[in-house]
Amino acid sequence: MKCQNCGTENKQEAKFCKKCGKPLVVTPVWKPTLIWHLKVLGIIYLCLILLFFLLNHLLKPYMRKLPQEITPWLYQK
Numbered sequence: 001m002k003c004q005n006c007g008t009e010n011k012q013e014a015k016f017c018k019k020c021g022k023p024l025v026v027t028p029v030w031k032p033t034l035i036w037h038l039k040v041l042g043i044i045y046l047c048l049i050l051l052f053f054l055l056n057h058l059l060k061p062y063m064r065k066l067p068q069e070i071t072p073w074l075y076q077k
């Protein structure tokens with residue numbers, strides 16, 4: 001791996017640069033955590049649920065024009 005400080009090529013397993021002595025740490029790529037995943041999935045599901053209710057609300061007048069047999073949930077009491 002290359003030293004990020006001076007650019008000297010070092011051994012793959014080297015922890016410090018042989019030339020300048022700086023630690024050869026590769027800045028870790030951002031790794032999403034479990035909490036992050038849960039948050040994002042929660043937001044996605046919330047959006048889907050909201051979209052469902054919104055579409056349901058918007059499409060109700062149109063669905064009423066459809067035969068009762070295929071939209072029985074609109075006529076439930």
Ligand SMILES: [Zn+2]
Nearest residue numbers: 003006017020
């Ligand atoms: Zn170096």
